[in-house]
Amino acid sequence: MAYFLFFLLAIVCVGAVIAMIFSKNQAYNALYVILAFVCMAGLFGLLDAPFIAVIQIIVYAGAIMVLFLFVIMMINLREGVPPERKRWTIGLSFVIAGVLVIELILAFKGFLSPARTAAESVGSPTDLGRLLFTKYLYPFEITSVLIIAALVGAMILVKKKDSGSDEG
């Protein structure tokens, strides 16, 4: 089972990156990279790193790629409008939604069953947080300074010089 998951995720991940190389549309490129990142989060889950997997989805596939998509939309190159949504994509989205519902129901059932054992894996968020706030406290604090600097830097860079409007 683990091998099956590994090869499935690996093939989809590599395929998404190869599709990114061959695709011309930047918005599609960003979506392919999101697919690759989600598969990579699955691989992190296989490697007993559930917290990093969640962070990968929320920060990478969520926040950073949304930033990319916003910039792609703001730049708005002379691409034509995307073609009309095809019939099979609607069917496919129904199938994917159904699979997601079934998976969520099964997950909640497993969560509520009394046979569930306490989290014993090495990569639990508790252990990670303990390590982060003891051994790696100084890098963690320095990271906050880095993020503030990046935030201010990005705002200063994008600010329009002549007009007084604080578009950013």
Add this chain to the structure above:
Amino acid sequence: MIPTSFFTSLSAILFVLGGFAFFVKRDLITQFLSIEVMLSAANLAFIAFAKSASSLDGQIIVFFIITVAAAEAAVGLAIILLVYRQKKTIKSEDMNLMKG
């Protein structure tokens, strides 16, 4: 139990594909996306080695890499936006201001 070499091989493949995309593609945004793919491939190697060494330090380092990647994406995209405003293009061949 999947051997670590599988994960490190996948990480190497993804890293090389990211580097390849960086050199092949010609617009700044896709090149930047390839850099993100390369960073993520490095993350995969870190997590694989953390698992094989049964240590959490690799996961902490991946946490920091993701944080730095977020900061880098913010600044990099701001620079791309600025370049687009000044030159009305994001093709990397057109960035020839410093060419001798």
